[in-house]
Amino acid sequence: xxxxxxxxxxxxxxxxxxRLWVLDQGGAVIxxxxxxxxxxxxxxxxxxxxxxxKLDQLGVxxxxxxxxxxxxxxxxxxxxxxxxxxxxxVTDLGAHAVPAPGAQRPAHxxxxxxxxxPDDVMRGEETQLLGLVQSSGGFxxxxxxxxxxxxxxxxxxxxxxxxxxxxxxxMFALLTRQSVLRHATxxxxxxxxxxxxxxxxxxxxxxxxxEALFSIRASSLLGALDAPRARARLSGFLIGAxxxxxxxxxLSGPVTLIGDDALAGLYxxxxxxxxxDAVLTDADALTLTGLRTANAQIPEYA
Amino acid sequence: xxxxxxxxxxxxxxxxxxRLWVLDQGGAVIxxxxxxxxxxxxxxxxxxxxxxxKLDQLGVxxxxxxxxxxxxxxxxxxxxxxxxxxxxxVTDLGAHAVPAPGAQRPAHxxxxxxxxxPDDVMRGEETQLLGLVQSSGGFxxxxxxxxxxxxxxxxxxxxxxxxxxxxxxxMFALLTRQSVLRHATxxxxxxxxxxxxxxxxxxxxxxxxxEALFSIRASSLLGALDAPRARARLSGFLIGAxxxxxxxxxLSGPVTLIGDDALAGLYxxxxxxxxxDAVLTDADALTLTGLRTANAQIPEYA
Numbered sequence: 001x002x003x004x005x006x007x008x009x010x011x012x013x014x015x016x017x018x019r020l021w022v023l024d025q026g027g028a029v030i031x032x033x034x035x036x037x038x039x040x041x042x043x044x045x046x047x048x049x050x051x052x053x054k055l056d057q058l059g060v061x062x063x064x065x066x067x068x069x070x071x072x073x074x075x076x077x078x079x080x081x082x083x084x085x086x087x088x089x090v091t092d093l094g095a096h097a098v099p100a101p102g103a104q105r106p107a108h109x110x111x112x113x114x115x116x117x118p119d120d121v122m123r124g125e126e127t128q129l130l131g132l133v134q135s136s137g138g139f140x141x142x143x144x145x146x147x148x149x150x151x152x153x154x155x156x157x158x159x160x161x162x163x164x165x166x167x168x169x170x171m172f173a174l175l176t177r178q179s180v181l182r183h184a185t186x187x188x189x190x191x192x193x194x195x196x197x198x199x200x201x202x203x204x205x206x207x208x209x210x211e212a213l214f215s216i217r218a219s220s221l222l223g224a225l226d227a228p229r230a231r232a233r234l235s236g237f238l239i240g241a242x243x244x245x246x247x248x249x250x251l252s253g254p255v256t257l258i259g260d261d262a263l264a265g266l267y268x269x270x271x272x273x274x275x276x277d278a279v280l281t282d283a284d285a286l287t288l289t290g291l292r293t294a295n296a297q298i299p300e301y302a
Numbered sequence: 303x304x305x306x307x308x309x310x311x312x313x314x315x316x317x318x319x320x321r322l323w324v325l326d327q328g329g330a331v332i333x334x335x336x337x338x339x340x341x342x343x344x345x346x347x348x349x350x351x352x353x354x355x356k357l358d359q360l361g362v363x364x365x366x367x368x369x370x371x372x373x374x375x376x377x378x379x380x381x382x383x384x385x386x387x388x389x390x391x392v393t394d395l396g397a398h399a400v401p402a403p404g405a406q407r408p409a410h411x412x413x414x415x416x417x418x419x420p421d422d423v424m425r426g427e428e429t430q431l432l433g434l435v436q437s438s439g440g441f442x443x444x445x446x447x448x449x450x451x452x453x454x455x456x457x458x459x460x461x462x463x464x465x466x467x468x469x470x471x472x473m474f475a476l477l478t479r480q481s482v483l484r485h486a487t488x489x490x491x492x493x494x495x496x497x498x499x500x501x502x503x504x505x506x507x508x509x510x511x512x513e514a515l516f517s518i519r520a521s522s523l524l525g526a527l528d529a530p531r532a533r534a535r536l537s538g539f540l541i542g543a544x545x546x547x548x549x550x551x552x553l554s555g556p557v558t559l560i561g562d563d564a565l566a567g568l569y570x571x572x573x574x575x576x577x578x579d580a581v582l583t584d585a586d587a588l589t590l591t592g593l594r595t596a597n598a599q600i601p602e603y604a
Binding site: 075083114115116118119120121149164165166167168170171174175178179180181206207208209210211213214215217218219221222224225238241242244245246 | 377385416417418420421422423451466467468469470472473476477480481482483508509510511512513515516517519520521523524526527540543544546547548
């Protein structure tokens with residue numbers, strides 16, 4: 001039982017799964033788990049029972065507040081937390097948190113951010129950006145957040161000035177699992193040199209990437225490419241093309257990477273090939289710092 | 303019964319389906335059908351029974367020869383018809399046809415073409431190219447063959463000098479059916495102006511296409527884009543990026559388009575926006591002419 005120590009339940013509720021941490025008063029993690037019930041498989045009235053069942057398992061008492069970021073706040077989620085338009089200070093998230101009904105505790109969902117012309121949206125990453133701003137005592141520069149939908153963000157003095165999204169992660173998953181390239185890229189393994197070469201090719205001639213993709217299948221059929229190299233080459237073409245598209249974000253100093261370690265490592269390697277410095281961070285720590293910081297700024301607690 | 307008139311069975315056997323025509327001595331179509339048994343669902347010994355069952359239905363007697371192009375000749379097909387390396391005269395196809403076992407008739411499968419550095423392959427399109435060369439009395443220029451995997455081909459005096467493949471059709475299908483963009487592009491409808499604008503955007507800045515794709519989802523979420531425009535915009539971005547990649551093919555005069563009429567029409571419109579002329583053809587007629595011409599060149603009939 002966590003009766004005596006649990007002070008906050010922090011949740012990152014995504015489309016396909018959620019992650020939950022129980023924090024003590026000082027912010028230390030005293031329990032955590034991952035759940036398979038993502039937003040896409042839940043109706044609005046199922047979020048609270050799913051959350052309560054998990055907290056019951058962990059022995060978290062009723063009344064311990066919960067703060068939630070991510071797709072739980074989408075229109076089709078638990079309850080909609082409307083996007084805040086950029087430019088937007090990340091310290092505004094708590095002030096716009098929306099109470100989520102049905103739980104055995106106060107529960108709030110943080111809003112995402114939206115941008116018009118060019119149109120873009122994020123849900124979840126804004127909380128990591130708050131964590132970054134909070135941990136670094138203010139932040140100026142570019143943040144790249146590799147994932148299914150990689151976000152590139154310009155932060156100025158804690159304000160999100162603008163951002164862009166590339167579907168590179170989803171594209172890689174679709175091409176390796178569903179497309180004709182799956183025959184070439186299937187199985188495990190990875191070839192670092194093939195990745196680097198493909199990144200360099202894509203950076204040099206991003207216009208040619210649509211032509212390069214099928215060559216992976218052809219090279220494999222002609223016996224000239226094994227699966228680890230095929231997989232790495234596809235990843236390199238896609239990430240190289242993304243960096244070429246986002247080059248303007250890289251011109252203002254080192255790029256701060258927030259994401260899964262392995263994927264962020266690939267982005268760092270690709271940025272290095274493009275001649276840009278990058279800094280890795282602890283993504284989970286930033287998520288937790290962001291959730292705690294936003295929670296403390298929710299008006300009913302302030 | 304077609305006993306008295308059937309002279310040749312012509313088959314285009316693809317990955318997901320096949321098409322079959324029964325021709326008389328003069329090449330006129332006296333029967334045709336489409337079968338759902340594509341190469342991907344057949345083991346090698348199932349091709350002959352599937353073909354014979356269809357010909358039984360149509361009343362085509364045993365002994366009428368069959369000529370087949372496409373994926374039936376892949377390594378995992380009926381019997382492998384090894385790729386001919388380019389440069390390759392399309393009039394060589396018949397000489398390299400491979401007998402297919404098990405049918406109640408002479409049956410031959412035509413080879414595909416392969417290319418090294420850059421690696422590429424085709425199976426089926428080479429027969430349409432033979433049809434084009436035969437119908438036009440020789441052909442010089444660029445052929446674009448829109449489809450799941452669009453081929454761009456340089457023909458010089460009936461010789462395939464080189465070719466490239468773009469997975470644009472497969473990418474569009476994956477993105478509209480499986481990706482997050484399916485929420486934006488679902489349903490019917492089409493907006494021609496949105497297509498044209500997106501083609502122009504992609505031609506002007508192909509490097510930005512990876513960034514543009516997710517904006518379709520964002521614009522839809524923000525209420526700024528209906529499904530017909532979203533669908534057309536996605537298609538325009540992808541086809542525009544393909545034409546930018548293949549621009550060198552377009553510099554030597556009008557592009558001859560061989561493909562499904564609706565899709566070839568989109569390519570013609572996109573090529574026009576890029577400042578290039580294009581000519582539509584009758585793809586089925588070219589397939590039939592190619593199959594008949596190749597069949598007449600098979601050594602055992604010559």
